[in-house]
Amino acid sequence: MLPEGALRTSKGIAVALADGIGSSRVSQIASAAAVRGFLGDYCATSDAWSVRRSAQRVLAATNSWLHAQTMRSDARFDKDAGYVCTFSALILKGRDLHLLHVGDSRIYRLHAHALERLTEDHRVHLSSIESYLGRALGAGPNVEIDYRTWEAEVGDVYMLATDGAWSHLDAAAVRDAIAQCGDDFDAAAQQLAMAARARGSDDDATVQLLRVDALPARDGSALQPQRQGLAIPPALGSRDRFEGFTVVRELHASARSHVHLAVDDATGQQVVLKLPSVDLRDDPDYLDGFVREEWVARRVDSAHVLKASPVDRVRTHLYVAMEYVKGQTLAQWMVDHPDPTLDSVRGIVDQLAKGLQALHGREMLHQDLRPENVMIDRTGTVKIIDLASAHVAGLSDTARERGAFAIAGTLQYTAPEYFTGQGGSARSDVFSLAVIAYQMLTRQLPYGLHAARVRSAADARRLRCTPARHLRPDLPAWVDAVLQKALHPDPARRQQAASELAHDLKAPGPEFLQTRSPPLIERHPVRFWQCATAVLAVAVVVLLGLRAFGH
Template sequence: MHLDGQLILSAAQRSEAGVKPQNEDSIGISIPDTIALTTKGAVIAIADGVSAAEAGKEASETCVRNFIGDYFATPESWTVKKSAHQVLVALNRWLYGQGQSYNNAERGYISTLSVLILKSRVGHIFHVGDSRIYRVRDGELEQLTRDHATRISKEQSYLTRAMGLDVRLDVDYKSTELRRGDVFVLTTDGIHDVVADDDILALAQQPVEQYEQQCQQLIALALSRGSKDNLSCQVIRVDDLPKEDANDLQVKLTDLPFPPFLEPGMVIDGFKIEREIHASNRSQLYIVEQVATGQRYCMKTPSVNFDDDPAYIERFIMESWIGNRIDNAQVVKVANNSVGKNFLYYLTELVDGVTLGRWMESQQQATIEQLQQMLPKIIKGVRAFHRKDMLHQDIKPDNILVAADESIKIVDFGSCFVGGIAEISAPIIRDIALGTANYSAPEYMLKRTPSALSDQFSVAVIAYQMLTGEQPYQGKLEHTQSLKQFSNLKYIPAYHYNPLVPVWIDGAIKKALSISPELRYQDISEFEYDLLNPNSQFLKEVPQAWVERNPVRFWQASSAVLLVSQLIMAYYLLR
């Protein structure tokens, strides 16, 4: 991967039982030596099992071990916050469930948990309980977490929040920009309840080589000052951050040259060009055959117009990265051919079919049955992106292939947003390749943050067009730029153009096409359900009779029926 991070860290940790018979603290540090350090980051976790609970030790060990393991098992495309939150919620439910086996639920699997994740140039903190995370910067110590505990005496306090304490979990989250030389110190209350801040600061200011020894000395100091609890501390220093050197990144991005101009019959890396099927100012598509196997693929190549544009090259490289991380029957599959690759391009499976745009041209108006068969497939493909914390951002008929059996394949990842990659710092202004205006949600034009609801809007535009042959809002979306202009748009019901459209299907489409994202379905699966099952709320919105909502068409149709009946009558009279 071109974004290989160069985040360099030094760390040490130590944990002891102290005067207690067993150590119910748990600590863990994971600094990957692979690309995972870039895509997922380094994880430092500390937990303190509640002594009053019967399974405090098991709870703290489970928190640390399972959090680290499960966090790195989440998709690379997920943001740190999404990955950590999913893992924490699952962990808490398991601990709470295990605790219900005890007569007193509060004496079950209960532990504090403080997690520091360092990714790219940002530190992410997740915290519940009274363990602590400190940061030392410019010679000053700052506590970054707050204790979720209520002190009832000098010697005793109780936790107000902890892992496994309640089925609902409330976790503090914050992010902080990293600087070279930052030192983070994590401790349990066996240390920070009895030692002074200056002692913790002194540890952080020691040379890296002495961190291990200083952790031990800090524990010894806490014991000498009367600590009666388990004692754990971790220290981690940011030695170096990802380089902010655009030239260095451009060297990596241009490691593979752009392919030469390709013509039928040419062979590139063992693939014979059959023909070009599409070309634009940003890319070209070819049907190719692998000479050795006879297998046919679609090859996408970058446009030479951008051979000196690192932002464009990065986005092109990310297309195959995205495709390789989505495995769904409704999304075109990217073929893996990295071995022996001498030029910048990527391959996908070859789909024998036409674009949905061509399909709609041949149909003019889809039947309700066709819509209900095809749109759920499109939604399933879109949902596959959302589950990976990605937005497609260019859902339109020309990016959907329809095979002969009406199976669906979503193609073109050139406009995708990937949450996990967006968090990785890059020394270039990233390319923003937005979708097609008349299929894009208003928030793009209004410069607001898009979401999964934005892709939902695009799918609804397609549904409307399939049934009517027309664009929603009278085709004015691409010419609308301000909030006032969007507010003035008038929705024309689909049954205005196609009387066969049920009012409840139009109601579902209308909701998904709401100008305000908050008024759309909160999950695209709800939209799918309402397209297949009549929603009683929409059934209440009975439309006007045909003669009232379109009198011209009504009288045209009536006249046509009358003319046909008169011709038939005349035919029989003249026989």
């Protein structure tokens, strides 16, 4: 699969090979369906998904289909006669190669005098002459696909081959074929398949060759082409015309961006224009954020995530056009509602959780969830805004940083794992959501400024969250327990998803309804150490008194 343009950027180049089992009359149907289905369906997956998720989701669906065909046929009584095949693939996206494999076909990297095997044969050997495939597509209702990735190098040559080919080929044969056929890799692969048959192979022999001729720049990002050639906008004022919009007024200004309310001249629709700061025009990561914000908004369909403006026209300047939400930020709502009811807080958390779930379902993390980045419109609908700091797995396949390790958000709302270098996950956004819930209920931050000072795992373990009931005695004890779990410094101890936190705040389970009071050191760490110090002081006085009395 050699797509062009944007599809090559988002999905890459794919080479796939499948080999049916020789004992099955329908194995050629299985292998053809596996390859054709994979190449077609992989391109249809969300471009926000990582290569690994996209490929494994497609292969899981293919495996289910193949297994279902076997169960509907006479082959369901004979494990050697079903819709079963091996599968091996290489995907080159950006500068990275991604390998997916199941079965006993192989993928090699060619060296000067050797073939480096990159895959493991999933074949179980019963004896020196008897063996069977332990893993293959269609062999069962579920399948485990091997996956690995590495950075490609210009000039590398890879060979994919079925067992009827690789068992009779070596590095010299591959090099000779490439030398004789030059850039005609189809001819070279054909020559290698014929060579395997000439050397005694009595099985179907299939060979594919891939050579890396060129790679994108190492310091480039997947979003860079989308902002290439776009100028930084000038300063705008009321009634200014800009890119088919008329500016109404400025909504917000900071050192990082300028936000204006504008009207689309063609439709009369109100939109929000977000313009980058001229002072940061040389920061590529910052400029990528502008492209990313609208890119994410166009791919997430949720009533609780800000949408991009439907206007899609040719641009000459770098800016973001988003829907206009008439309402107020959650930060202002908290000023207007200093003592909100638990029910109103639950309603806001529930809507924010739905917005986060929409992002997480596409392998995106918001990473900057805070009251200023939440809007509440006049109907009470809550929307997550400011998506410039979002981490997108599909874009990270080609970015310098594969994982979500950068601290992108406001420190007080950022989960401790970012500060320790562990990196973020969906549970990091859960932490930020819990901080907001705690702040709405108590007007305080759970860790004050201490969470932002964490630099090691030991620092994180020393964090102590002030119980919400110390500040709001009217809250049920289980609310504290739910929030304490979501705010745990260890992400593995938190709720797995934002929806789980929202559910716990509405319908707490038995773990939160226990009547046993937590230890004093957890409820009142300062008081615990005060008491411990007082007891030690009394003990010292008593011992000194006994010693004096003894003398």
